[in-house]
Amino acid sequence: MQQKEAQKLWLIAPAALMVSLFFLYPLCFSLYxxxxxxxxxxxxxxxxxxxxxxxxxLFTVIIVLVSVMLLAILSISIAALITLSxxxxxVGILGFLYRLPLFIPFIVAAQMMRTFLAKNGLMNxxxxxxxxxTPMDTISxxxxxxxxxxxxxxxLAFSTLLISGAMAALxxxxxxxxxxxxxxxxxxxxxxxLPQIAPSLGVALVxxxxxxxxxxxxxxxxxxxTPTMISADMAFRVDSYGDYHVANxxxxxxxxxxxxxxxxxxxxxxxxxxxxx
Amino acid sequence: MTRLHIDNLQVxxxxxxxxxNISLTVExxxxxxxxGPSGCGKTTLLNALCGFxxxxxxxxxxxxxxxxxxxxxxxxxxxxxxxxxxxxxxxVAQNIGYGLKxxxxxxxEIQTRVKALxxxxxxxxxxxxxxxxxxxxxxQRVALARALAIRPDVLVLDEPLSxxxxxxxxxxxxxxxxxxxxxxxxxxxxTHDQEEALVMADRVAILNQxxxxxxxxxxxxxxxxxxxxxADFMGADNHLTWPxxxxxxxxxxxxxxxxxxxSQQRQCQIYFRSEDVSLSPRLTDDDKxxxxxxxxxxxxxxxxxxxxxxxxxxxxxxxxxxxxxxxPEATSVRLHVPAHALHIFDHPSExxxxxxxxxxxx
Numbered sequence: 001m002q003q004k005e006a007q008k009l010w011l012i013a014p015a016a017l018m019v020s021l022f023f024l025y026p027l028c029f030s031l032y033x034x035x036x037x038x039x040x041x042x043x044x045x046x047x048x049x050x051x052x053x054x055x056x057x058l059f060t061v062i063i064v065l066v067s068v069m070l071l072a073i074l075s076i077s078i079a080a081l082i083t084l085s086x087x088x089x090x091v092g093i094l095g096f097l098y099r100l101p102l103f104i105p106f107i108v109a110a111q112m113m114r115t116f117l118a119k120n121g122l123m124n125x126x127x128x129x130x131x132x133x134t135p136m137d138t139i140s141x142x143x144x145x146x147x148x149x150x151x152x153x154x155x156l157a158f159s160t161l162l163i164s165g166a167m168a169a170l171x172x173x174x175x176x177x178x179x180x181x182x183x184x185x186x187x188x189x190x191x192x193x194l195p196q197i198a199p200s201l202g203v204a205l206v207x208x209x210x211x212x213x214x215x216x217x218x219x220x221x222x223x224x225x226t227p228t229m230i231s232a233d234m235a236f237r238v239d240s241y242g243d244y245h246v247a248n249x250x251x252x253x254x255x256x257x258x259x260x261x262x263x264x265x266x267x268x269x270x271x272x273x274x275x276x277x
Numbered sequence: 278m279t280r281l282h283i284d285n286l287q288v289x290x291x292x293x294x295x296x297x298n299i300s301l302t303v304e305x306x307x308x309x310x311x312x313g314p315s316g317c318g319k320t321t322l323l324n325a326l327c328g329f330x331x332x333x334x335x336x337x338x339x340x341x342x343x344x345x346x347x348x349x350x351x352x353x354x355x356x357x358x359x360x361x362x363x364x365x366x367x368x369v370a371q372n373i374g375y376g377l378k379x380x381x382x383x384x385x386e387i388q389t390r391v392k393a394l395x396x397x398x399x400x401x402x403x404x405x406x407x408x409x410x411x412x413x414x415x416x417q418r419v420a421l422a423r424a425l426a427i428r429p430d431v432l433v434l435d436e437p438l439s440x441x442x443x444x445x446x447x448x449x450x451x452x453x454x455x456x457x458x459x460x461x462x463x464x465x466x467x468t469h470d471q472e473e474a475l476v477m478a479d480r481v482a483i484l485n486q487x488x489x490x491x492x493x494x495x496x497x498x499x500x501x502x503x504x505x506x507x508a509d510f511m512g513a514d515n516h517l518t519w520p521x522x523x524x525x526x527x528x529x530x531x532x533x534x535x536x537x538x539x540s541q542q543r544q545c546q547i548y549f550r551s552e553d554v555s556l557s558p559r560l561t562d563d564d565k566x567x568x569x570x571x572x573x574x575x576x577x578x579x580x581x582x583x584x585x586x587x588x589x590x591x592x593x594x595x596x597x598x599x600x601x602x603x604x605p606e607a608t609s610v611r612l613h614v615p616a617h618a619l620h621i622f623d624h625p626s627e628x629x630x631x632x633x634x635x636x637x638x639x
Contacts, residue, residue: 173359177356180327182351192364196364
């Protein structure tokens with residue numbers, strides 16, 4: 001019997017090997033490198049990271065939080081329109097349009113936004129051509145606002161997909177029951193739908209946060225240099241100084257920020273589960 | 278609670294028409310059952326009543342007020358759903374009180390009314406339970422209380438019992454009926470179960486392919502079906518087409534009929550119930566018999582509990598009869614159906630009045 005168990009373990013060995021070789025080992029090595037110098041434990045890399053880049057860390061957190069909040073508002077609105085709108089043909093078009101960014105890579109999205117949001121970009125040119133603005137009035141959206149716009153534009157498809165999927169999975173009769181008791185559509189959204197899809201909303205936002213923290217192309221192409229996001233700083237440390245220790249320390253910080261958000265989310269969802277059990 | 282009147286209603290999806298010129302009146306305090314096979318448009322009618330489906334033509338009146346073009350939330354018609362449609366994130370009291378909260382009624386008043394409703398549906402003490410912790414029967418009672426809480430003009434029930442197991446179904450069926458008598462609400466219940474319709478409703482409307490075939494009291498529908506479809510749907514499971522084609526009758530089988538409505542010249546469809554058939558295992562020569570007489574052979578018998586359901590072959594026909602004893606296969610038997618238990622309808626192709634052989638004696 002025991003022999004059989006051992007044989008079964010061999011079955012998962014290739015997968016386990018791949019995961020440990022290409023995921024666990026680099027992760028552990030990067031964490032190790034962040035807190036050691038020549039084999040001895042040290043906090044000097046972290047100190048240096050905070051000393052040089054604490055402003056960028058704050059900038060990253062603010063950018064991500066603002067983007068996530070906008071994402072939540074927009075994707076709930078789109079999903080709610082798709083679920084509750086009585087105009088089925090408009091809903092069909094919306095349902096097709098919102099998915100498009102899903103198939104566009106971040107780097108392409110960033111390049112598009114660069115040509116769209118710049119001072120002499122497509123958006124401003126369109127305003128000038130239509131007579132709404134003079135060339136003197138145009139402003140560039142490249143910088144923090146451009147980064148937020150790009151993140152929201154790109155992640156909107158993904159989070160709306162998750163949220164509208166969760167809304168579609170609700171029994172239609174639940175919404176009908178509320179309607180014939182006299183509830184308006186807005187009231188149904190807040191009272192009936194959102195409380196039930198909160199876990200999916202949480203997943204969409206946590207996953208979007210992690211994605212935004214890890215994107216390099218957007219802050220590099222749309223950001224104005226300083227302050228910038230942690231991912232751009234990490235690339236800079238490695239490219240310009242070959243300083244892997246500080247780059248890894250920055251990686252550790254962004255990992256902790258993500259872990260903090262994930263902990264907050266898990267605690268919240270466990271609390272909700274505790275309430276229903 | 279008020280009178281519901283549906284006038285010439287047409288409903289469809291796209292170009293497909295589901296309901297044709299439905300006219301129906303449910304009197305104040307009456308429970309009407311909509312009975313029909315799957316896909317006949319029963320649920321579509323309820324959805325159109327509640328405002329979940331736009332109507333193409335016609336009008337719906339509640340009392341004197343027309344509601345055809347009001348949105349669902351303004352109609353004051355509530356529905357009890359097949360799937361209960363309770364909100365799992367709310368407690369029993371929150372579910373029941375939701376409609377009152379929407380109407381901005383004071384919290385104290387809501388509490389009193391929810392308590393009273395819980396008493397009525399026999400769920401006292403379960404206010405703070407999550408609805409997910411309740412059994413199917415309890416959930417359906419919560420759904421009923423929720424629908425009644427806002428004192429709707431009309432209550433509609435969409436197959437409310439079909440998700441419950443047989444025993445609970447019987448209990449809840451009687452509870453809903455008793456409650457309807459006690460509170461006197463105007464209601465429309467959709468079902469595909471004829472027994473349920475007969476037991477619960479004051480009147481029954483039979484729906485077939487988007488048309489109303491017959492409206493009447495349960496007794497009238499059962500004893501005097503207006504069409505072949507109604508007779509068949511209400512359990513008249515034996516059927517024969519008159520006059521009988523020679524190819525349908527074997528050597529040893531005989532079918533004779535004596536009925537004022539049936540002649541050799543008239544083509545008709547005859548329906549009768551297996552419980553109206555009296556079966557006698559010995560063949561007796563009784564010429565002066567009125568009604569339908571069939572001589573045939575037992576094919577098989579099935580035990581139903583109270584008695585046996587005997588399948589009798591007569592030429593190409595198979596008839597069902599109830600009998601108190603088991604009968605061996607190939608026993609020769611005589612079936613007799615009294616004239617009053619025969620439901621006779623004109624054949625759809627009455628126009629083609631081709632003379633048929635006289636293989637059977639009339």
